[in-house]
Amino acid sequence: MRIGNTLDHLKEQKEKGLIIYITAGDPSLEATEELVVALAEARADVVELGIPFSDPLADGVTIQQATQRALKNKVNIPKILTSIKRIRERTSVPLALMGYYNPMYHYGLESLVGDSKKAGVDGFIVPDLPFEEAEVFGEITARAGLELISFLAPTSTRERIAAITQKARGFIYCVSVTGVTGIREEFSPKVGESLKIIRNYTNLPLAIGFGISTPAQAREAAKYADAVIVGSAVVHLIEEAEGDLAKMIPEVSRFVRSLKEAITE
């Protein structure tokens, strides 16, 4: 339960958590290994590693393209798990596998959870597996002591919030906007209202994701949440470096550090 414990601990310390998403295998798995270590050193509290999928329907253009680059490199779950084993020799940062349900289902849910646990994965985030469909995977992950993270959206009704928070583990991924992932100019302050409602139902850490791409937006989000999730903005920096690790690692590290500073008073 490393993800939940880490965020709970931060909450006790009155510190805000930073969760960073990158797509595994973009631009290569070697780069991913270096990036995860660098993210941990730059004080990311949790890292989400994206499993690339041919049809990422909850993602905007930035992550779609990262996915395409990773798929061109023939990145798949077994290769990602091998990389994670190597990453685990260098850092203990909590790691979640984030991906669409089909590649996971195709791999076999029991094997996936067993193999992931062995490799050092702490949890799963599956955007197209809503509460109603998550029972089986939820049980398998729970049995292995891994976390399956639940989502809440601005459109979630109070009935859904009540039901979802009751079964949730680790933290709650609160989607800030009705939309897909991506860099946005404005951060909607409406999310503050939603989080107030959600807090009536749960003591779990609440993390805000989707559309947080600058330190200023992260600071704003951290006013309401226990943690902020940044993905597309980091993926964009990785893309800009065009495979040059000597450029990529320091730039990503500097950006992540600036995010953490922004959410730390």
Add this chain to the structure above:
Amino acid sequence: MNKRVETFEITETFKTLPNKRGYFGEYGGKYVPETLMAALQELEAAYQQAKEDADFQQELNYYFKNYIGRPSLLYFARNLTEKLGGAKIYLKREDLNHTGAHKINNAVGQALLARKMGKKRIIAETGAGQHGVAAATVAALFNLSCAIYMGEVDIKRQALNVFRMKLLGAEVIPVNSGSRTLKDAINEAIRDWVSHVEDTYYMMGSVVGPHPYPMMVRDFQSIIGEEAKEQILSQEGRLPDYLLACVGGGSNSLGLFYPFLEEKKVKIFGVEAAGRGLHTTEHAAALSAGSIGILHGAKSFLLQDEDGQIREAYSVSAGLDYPGVGPEHAYLKETGRVTYVSATDEEALEAFQLLSRTEGIIPALESAHAVAHLFTLIPKTKKEELVMVCLSGRGDKDTEVAIEKLEGK
């Protein structure tokens, strides 16, 4: 062949499916982001209400009759029957509908529902362009704004339909992600829906997607089978021995099959697109050559590689060029109630020409796949038997592709 066909017994009441969670056996469900779950619940509630609302049904029937031109004819294809020398062949003429295909049945139904729900904007995906045209048509009729997502590859091969949609006032949005065909158009339409869920109605064109779409689209298309049943009873005094229809996502086939599912003696065949052959990777036969997975919100059969990445489908017919299939079809395959077969590009093109020459009816390339299975089926039939084929659309839209394939030979 599937052994279960011979011993098939109706142990399930097909009429009660899907269950409350949207499952047909183990297939179906709602595999979508949390943001859309409330919208799906709202849609389901609105649809259940409409289904029981006499005024809604009356309005639907009004447009079926006066706008689409229903009932569509059940035509005895005398020349084709003589040519093939077996069972009597009847064609259910969905090609005679307004806009030229069965797609308009579902589009009218969903547009009335969208209007009832107070939605002002509809979005839709399209492959061949038939559903896009149908959606643009009803948007014009009911004064709704309309955006159609269409893959760039399909835009090129269906130029006529693209122009029709624009003429009808719809915005056609080219999709250049992934394989740039129907599956990517659906991804993009879902992304639009997630972003505008409050005021936008997603008009899905086939029996695919998350619950309640597979159920709802099937219900709106069931008019095909309901009419056909009545028509064959009045023309022949009995039910048909065989039903044939093409299966891409599977809406015209399910529309024809559904009212016959509990008629034990009726043998039912769904015909998938075998493209360049099932032994190649260039086909669209999800049921015949695919495996179980989750795509576009539902668990069903699909074409995928060893890592669970969705494979690109291929067929000469843009309307069948989809790597998935509706979850109810997966269930009908598993129970053995429907036998799924396939026809290659070549067989479909042969049927396309044969029907044009013998009956003076140019079928859509999609429907030509169903006609093509007659070549296999008819030699095994007796003259007194009856075969009913769903002619889901007309072939005008396919003339350019056909010229390229046939004249280029």
